Amino acid sequence: MKWIGKIAGLPEDAVGRIPRVVMLGRSKVMVYNAEKLEKFTDETVLIQLLGGSLHIQGKSLEVKELLPAEVIIEGAISMVCLKEKHVG
Amino acid sequence: MSANFFFTGAIVVVVTGDEAPLFPGRLHAQGVVLKNLYYSRDNSVHFSLSVRDVAALRREARHFKGKIRFEKREGLPFFVQRLAHYSPLIITSACFFIFMIVLSAMIIRIDVQGADQEMKADVFAFLKKEGIREGAVTFEPLDTDRLSRQAARDIPGLTRFTIEKKGAVYYVEVAAEKKEKSPVIKSRHMKAAKSGVVRDLFVEYGVSKVRRGDFIEAGDRLISGSKKTPASGTVTAETWYKATVTLDENGLKIRSGEKRRNVFFYLNNEKYTILTAAPFSKPFQTEEKQYVFHFFSYQLPFSVRTKTDYALHQAEWSESTSEQEWRGIQSARAALMARLPREAVIEGENVLQKRVENGKVKMIIHFQVLENIAIH
Numbered sequence: 202m203k204w205i206g207k208i209a210g211l212p213e214d215a216v217g218r219i220p221r222v223v224m225l226g227r228s229k230v231m232v233y234n235a236e237k238l239e240k241f242t243d244e245t246v247l248i249q250l251l252g253g254s255l256h257i258q259g260k261s262l263e264v265k266e267l268l269p270a271e272v273i274i275e276g277a278i279s280m281v282c283l284k285e286k287h288v289g
Numbered sequence: 290m291s292a293n294f295f296f297t298g299a300i301v302v303v304v305t306g307d308e309a310p311l312f313p314g315r316l317h318a319q320g321v322v323l324k325n326l327y328y329s330r331d332n333s334v335h336f337s338l339s340v341r342d343v344a345a346l347r348r349e350a351r352h353f354k355g356k357i358r359f360e361k362r363e364g365l366p367f368f369v370q371r372l373a374h375y376s377p378l379i380i381t382s383a384c385f386f387i388f389m390i391v392l393s394a395m396i397i398r399i400d401v402q403g404a405d406q407e408m409k410a411d412v413f414a415f416l417k418k419e420g421i422r423e424g425a426v427t428f429e430p431l432d433t434d435r436l437s438r439q440a441a442r443d444i445p446g447l448t449r450f451t452i453e454k455k456g457a458v459y460y461v462e463v464a465a466e467k468k469e470k471s472p473v474i475k476s477r478h479m480k481a482a483k484s485g486v487v488r489d490l491f492v493e494y495g496v497s498k499v500r501r502g503d504f505i506e507a508g509d510r511l512i513s514g515s516k517k518t519p520a521s522g523t524v525t526a527e528t529w530y531k532a533t534v535t536l537d538e539n540g541l542k543i544r545s546g547e548k549r550r551n552v553f554f555y556l557n558n559e560k561y562t563i564l565t566a567a568p569f570s571k572p573f574q575t576e577e578k579q580y581v582f583h584f585f586s587y588q589l590p591f592s593v594r595t596k597t598d599y600a601l602h603q604a605e606w607s608e609s610t611s612e613q614e615w616r617g618i619q620s621a622r623a624a625l626m627a628r629l630p631r632e633a634v635i636e637g638e639n640v641l642q643k644r645v646e647n648g649k650v651k652m653i654i655h656f657q658v659l660e661n662i663a664i665h
Binding site: 237238239240241242243261262263264265266267268269 | 310311313314317318320322323324325326327328329330334336
């Protein structure tokens with residue numbers, strides 16, 4: 202899949218299910234191509250991605266929208282951390 | 290892409306229990322769209338989801354150890370449901386408003402001031418002809434200028450006519466021509482106002498100088514009285530009138546029945562077109578009407594205006610001579626009736642002359658009229 206996109210000159214995230222994370226200031230995080238919302242409380246959100254997982258920490262976090270391939274999180278965000286999946 | 294639950298209807302769900310933070314994720318894995326998730330301190334998660342996904346929620350709830358409860362219903366379907374619940378109230382209040390608007394448009398009373406009994410009857414008859422009578426419902430605004438002009442033309446002996454609308458009551462003020470005062474008699478004899486043949490005599494005081502069947506010239510003495518008792522009475526005579534009528538033979542255009550209506554809705558002088566029609570290419574007549582609505586005496590800020598075009602076409606039939614004659618006589622008769630005093634009777638008519646001049650028919654008609662000719 203990747204090489205098709207390269208030949209066509211498309212950005213990488215337009216092809217296949219490569220996750221994309223967009224941060225708007227410190228109040229909003231949009232995650233595209235999220236696999237699963239693992240855990241959700243007002244202080245930590247754990248999102249499973251294709252090749253790892255995304256940890257978001259903050260205060261009074263809310264998930265504004267939870268669509269099949271898109272998660273929009275709002276709140277006072279203090280940390281966003283992408284972890285690689287443990288192999289094995 | 291944004292999820293909108295308004296049309297499908299949404300349910301706000303509260304999930305409590307130890308596994309509550311994991312529950313939205315499980316639903317998400319099923320492909321359910323969630324919105325407005327937030328977490329409360331007591332390990333509960335609130336979120337809203339579409340009504341369509343309730344089945345998925347139930348399926349997931351079977352393997353869930355905590356509690357799930359529906360908190361609120363939102364969106365159009367639930368709103369409609371609530372509306373249906375209150376429908377009797379809504380329908381009743383709508384009916385009340387319509388009823389009040391209709392009642393406000395009703396003419397409850399007509400006050401006529403400044404008229405004697407006879408004039409009053411005339412005024413009421415005139416108003417009835419114009420569609421203004423007690424109990425009538427009219428949404429068209431009062432055209433006072435046109436009415437007073439029409440009244441001056443239609444009601445004999447009327448000099449001033451003002452009509453005013455106050456709520457549901459119409460106030461009409463009229464002034465009549467001053468009648469000659471009867472006590473001041475200029476002459477003690479009565480003479481003829483017009484020439485004619487005497488048909489009937491009624492002498493109240495005095496001595497009659499004529500008999501039935503006599504031909505009288507204008508100015509002849511009819512009844513002589515004395516100084517003490519001036520003559521009084523009526524002398525009914527057959528008098529004659531000549532009228533000339535001109536009829537447009539070819540100019541008769543009639544409505545073909547085809548009409549095109551434009552409807553406009555006015556809200557605060559802002560014009561909204563509801564219905565438009567292309568104007569006729571053939572000759573047409575236009576009628577404009579306005580409808581205003583009142584709630585009690587308060588005029589509502591909207592009105593409806595219609596403009597209807599009626600197509601005209603040339604009358605296709607050719608009038609026969611007798612039909613033409615009849616039409617001429619009728620129009621002359623109506624004109625004469627308006628001029629004659631009330632008691633006068635048109636006894637007969639004869640067409641003296643009829644000729645056609647470049648498409649127009651000119652008729653001279655002779656009328657025999659019975660009327661009182663005795664004056665002081």
